[in-house]
């Protein structure tokens with residue numbers, strides 16, 4: 001039996017404030033997307049609203065949001081502006097990770113930096129690790145005071161405004177995690193980011209040239225009792241995009257008059273909307289279950305959240321594709337939000353773990369396949 005107590009009052013207040021802010025973010029999302037510009041003002045507003053303090057667990061100096069509160073906050077954000085939601089998620093994942101992994105050493109410092117408004121980014125994916133971003137293939141080389149890293153990290157959301165990166169590399173054959181203060185002369189940004197979707201995340205390629213990985217900035221590996229920011233947050237990005245895509249579809253279907261009747265009156269539209277809306281509701285429910293399991297410290301939370309991401313990634317694309325069909329050529333115009341939702345929905349499937357990697361994990365688990 002899962003316990004669903006009401007959210008604490010402080011979380012409800014934060015959610016109300018973020019919902020207010022999100023209305024403004026929705027108005028500017030298309031322009032940031034068009035310019036592929038980081039919505040820095042949105043990120044500052046989220047910090048001022050207390051979102052960074054809230055996502056930092058109590059045991060490392062924050063106020064500690066519940067998983068359910070975190071999931072609600074991110075869905076609201078992603079429905080308004082999926083790029084803002086993605087950068088904030090990656091920032092929160094990197095900052096909370098650094099504070100937790102170095103808790104016995106520099107953790108309080110990283111926590112203070114987050115609370116002071118400093119920005120963090122995840123530099124974990126690398127060319128040879130594919131989707132397995134926690135299994136770095138690049139070796140750190142021992143050097144005075146620690147190690148150095150030469151190589152590349154890919155798709156680092158918000159890298160250009162980061163004050164700290166969390167970077168992983170292999171040390172003695174095992175993954176090791178480090179904080180790297182930015183800017184650092186040995187880290188250069190390679191301007192590859194001109195994408196189809198989530199354009200305002202500016203998830204750039206970083207080149208490392210003998211970058212110091214200082215021993216005092218080294219943390220332990222992620223553990224099961226850490227606040228699981230990224231696995232708990234990624235389903236919300238796709239669910240928020242799907243909610244926004246469905247809202248845009250409904251608005252179009254109700255407003256577009258064809259042969260004297262709104263498009264919403266056509267039976268094929270009703271049938272198809274019933275199908276995607278029901279599946280979207282199921283994806284939300286599965287996600288809510290995973291969040292409640294996580295709040296109740298049930299070990300099943302991780303497999304549930306993985307299934308929630310898998311389902312959410314796919315449903316978001318289905319809703320957005322239906323939006324394009326219902327939108328017709330007018331939904332295909334740049335001025336319509338429908339095309340942006342489709343582009344953003346596609347990105348959800350790529351972010352690790354991708355739907356292919358998760359399908360392999362879930363399928364092996366269901367079929368009880370234990371060997372490779």
Ligand SMILES: Cc1cc2nc3c(=O)[nH]c(=O)nc-3n(C[C@H](O)[C@H](O)[C@H](O)COP(=O)(O)OP(=O)(O)OC[C@H]3O[C@@H](n4cnc5c(N)ncnc54)[C@H](O)[C@@H]3O)c2cc1C
Nearest residue numbers: 090122124125130131155156157198203350351352354356
């Ligand atoms: C918008 C966006 C933001 C991102 N932000 C960040 C960030 O802030 N920090 C960060 O570190 N990373 C980030 N990433 C990277 C992301 O999480 C993935 O790790 C990365 O995209 C994987 O590389 P790739 O997309 O080139 O795909 P590839 O790894 O080249 O995958 C190609 C295909 O192979 C499949 N595949 C890959 N590996 C496996 C495997 N082991 N088993 C089976 N199939 C596999 C994939 O599913 C895909 O279908 C971001 C990506 C996107 C799109």
